[in-house]
Amino acid sequence: MPTFALLTIPEAQARSATGKRAELLQEYMDYLVRVPVGQAGQLRAGAGETTNAVRRRLGAAAKATGKTLVIRRSNDTVFFWVQPGNGRRRRTRGS
Numbered sequence: 833m834p835t836f837a838l839l840t841i842p843e844a845q846a847r848s849a850t851g852k853r854a855e856l857l858q859e860y861m862d863y864l865v866r867v868p869v870g871q872a873g874q875l876r877a878g879a880g881e882t883t884n885a886v887r888r889r890l891g892a893a894a895k896a897t898g899k900t901l902v903i904r905r906s907n908d909t910v911f912f913w914v915q916p917g918n919g920r921r922r923r924t925r926g927s
Contacts, residue, residue, distance in 0.1 A: 846896040860893035864901075864914075872913040886910045 839847070846857050867873040875890075877883050883905045890912055894901040900915040 840896075840898050842896045842898070846893075856889055857893055857896065860889045861897055863890075864893050864897055864899060867913065869914050869916060872911050875910045875912070877908045877910070883908060883910050 843861070846854070846861060849857070863873055863875065875886050877886055887903050887905065887910055890901060890903055890910065901912050902915050904911045
């Protein structure tokens, strides 16, 4: 008997894609799943990688999974955590 699960459309598209980019996106989506709300993840840029690339991939994975992340960088390390709430920001006067 098959196992059923609900996914968002972007997550289904990301998980069913093929190629190197899809593999990277899947890897970063797995990182997000492993970080529970209230804790932070840490990624160190590997050889030939930049912290900007790591940040960009985290952002794409967050978008695909429907999560809002806070991403901070320090030297060759990127820290990230899930933003509590529904991901919507309140606009203040003048912004």
